[in-house]
Amino acid sequence: MSRFHHLVARDLLMVWRRPGDVLLVLAFFLLAASLFPLGVGPEPLVLKRIGPGVLWVAALFAAMLSLDRLFADDLGDGSLEHLALAPLPLELTALAKCLAHWLTGGLPLTLMSPALGLLFGLDASQIAVLAVSLFIGTPSLSLLGGLGAALTIGARRGGALMALLVLPLAVPVLIFGVTAVESVTADEGSRHALVLLAAFFLVALASTPWAMAAALRQAVE
Amino acid sequence: MLETAQKTSPEPLRRMPALHAENLACRRGGRLVFTGLGFGLEQGEALLLTGRNGSGKSSLLRLLALLTPRLRGSLTWTGIEVTEQPDAWRQALAWLGHTDAVKSDLTVRESLSGAQILRKGKPDSLDHALSRFDLTTIADRPGRFLSAGQRRRAALARVMLSGAPIWLLDEPASGLDEPSRAALHFTLREHMKSGGLAVISTHGDIHIPNAHPIDLGDFAPSVDALAEEWA
Numbered sequence: 001m002s003r004f005h006h007l008v009a010r011d012l013l014m015v016w017r018r019p020g021d022v023l024l025v026l027a028f029f030l031l032a033a034s035l036f037p038l039g040v041g042p043e044p045l046v047l048k049r050i051g052p053g054v055l056w057v058a059a060l061f062a063a064m065l066s067l068d069r070l071f072a073d074d075l076g077d078g079s080l081e082h083l084a085l086a087p088l089p090l091e092l093t094a095l096a097k098c099l100a101h102w103l104t105g106g107l108p109l110t111l112m113s114p115a116l117g118l119l120f121g122l123d124a125s126q127i128a129v130l131a132v133s134l135f136i137g138t139p140s141l142s143l144l145g146g147l148g149a150a151l152t153i154g155a156r157r158g159g160a161l162m163a164l165l166v167l168p169l170a171v172p173v174l175i176f177g178v179t180a181v182e183s184v185t186a187d188e189g190s191r192h193a194l195v196l197l198a199a200f201f202l203v204a205l206a207s208t209p210w211a212m213a214a215a216l217r218q219a220v221e
Numbered sequence: 222m223l224e225t226a227q228k229t230s231p232e233p234l235r236r237m238p239a240l241h242a243e244n245l246a247c248r249r250g251g252r253l254v255f256t257g258l259g260f261g262l263e264q265g266e267a268l269l270l271t272g273r274n275g276s277g278k279s280s281l282l283r284l285l286a287l288l289t290p291r292l293r294g295s296l297t298w299t300g301i302e303v304t305e306q307p308d309a310w311r312q313a314l315a316w317l318g319h320t321d322a323v324k325s326d327l328t329v330r331e332s333l334s335g336a337q338i339l340r341k342g343k344p345d346s347l348d349h350a351l352s353r354f355d356l357t358t359i360a361d362r363p364g365r366f367l368s369a370g371q372r373r374r375a376a377l378a379r380v381m382l383s384g385a386p387i388w389l390l391d392e393p394a395s396g397l398d399e400p401s402r403a404a405l406h407f408t409l410r411e412h413m414k415s416g417g418l419a420v421i422s423t424h425g426d427i428h429i430p431n432a433h434p435i436d437l438g439d440f441a442p443s444v445d446a447l448a449e450e451w452a
Contacts, residue, residue: 006338010327017326017363078320085286085311086339221289 011100029062051120052181068159094212106138150215245294255440267419272437278422315383321376325365
């Protein structure tokens with residue numbers, strides 16, 4: 001497993017050297033979410049009603065932002081050929097890159113979400129569930145996004161194409177994520193939605209690495 | 222994995238060259254690039270690929286590395302078809318492609334030690350390889366500040382570090398100055414003296430002993446082969 005760890009550490013180090021990409025994602029999340037109160041007006045009840053959905057959609061878009069370079073840089077400088085020839089299976093390599101993407105994207109978004117929840121006037125319990133749902137849901141976004149990035153790696157204007165590919169697949173994550181936050185106050189609680197979110201993550205974890213590896217092999221051919 | 226393979230089939234080892242290719246054909250982008258290509262390399266020998274631009278030198282190297290699927294033909298290493306044990310085969314390879322795979326945000330040292338971790342190269346020889354290609358003074362500089370020749374040298378140092386028995390090099394001397402070219406030749410001779418093999422695409426700037434030149438132009442598909450392809 002040391003090779004897997006090395007790949008994750010390598011990507012984290014590169015992000016650390018060039019933090020602009022991550023800051024851009026976080027700034028986008030903050031800005032997109034805070035534009036809504038300006039757009040729909042400062043009515044507290046309305047904001048509280050739309051808050052969970054707005055924050056989840058903003059997180060979804062923010063997670064897409066840093067994806068286009070996930071594999072493109074490695075293809076461009078020739079590293080992808082070396083990764084394809086390395087003893088570590090390409091499936092694990094792809095998984096390592098998605099993990100690094102989540103650590104520098106989904107995780108900071110999750111940590112930032114309570115502050116934005118306050119902005120929308122969510123209750124403490126709602127804010128807690130929002131953070132938990134993002135924590136469980138954003139890894140799926142990194143995996144689906146990794147798949148989109150691998151499939152569109154050689155394409156011109158790959159970013160837009162990737163969003164078109166990934167966003168429909170991410171619809172279940174969005175629905176369960178928002179449902180979890182909204183059903184905090186309901187009788188059944190948010191457990192069901194969170195469990196479904198976790199199940200979706202497990203399905204994505206079991207299926208996307210193979211597809212990513214196949215797409216990357218095609219790319220280095 | 223390779224060692225056990227050698228033990229179980231000693232017979233082909235004696236009769237066939239260590240690396241043996243027969244009737245290889247390659248298609249790229251729907252076009253038949255070469256066909257009927259074969260060669261045999263013993264330990265300590267090198268194959269020099271020459272030919273005009275687009276004659277398929279890089280395609281052959283990619284085909285040997287299993288990056289590109291081959292159309293037909295066989296490729297055996299110590300008597301065993303390489304596609305039967307692809308992991309062991311990849312482990313035996315060191316690759317130098319068109320691009321140098323030097324990360325722009327990582328230092329030369331980080332790029333090379335990372336490659337060592339990824340493929341379990343020779344331990345503790347990093348400084349030796351760095352000094353061989355005169356990279357010691359720039360080892361802690363990020364890749365984006367390196368010139369094309371310096372990046373090429375870093376890529377060559379990585380090949381040297383790999384400890385792999387078979388080197389696949391795509392125009393290794395491109396962009397190199399005279400001292401670096403000498404270091405490349407010295408490293409190649411050292412590699413082959415220790416029993417290593419190399420397949421090198423070149424435009425006539427590599428001069429090493431025990432090298433078999435092969436002109437890819439000789440294997441360009443004939444009209445008959447193309448007709449057969451369409452049939």
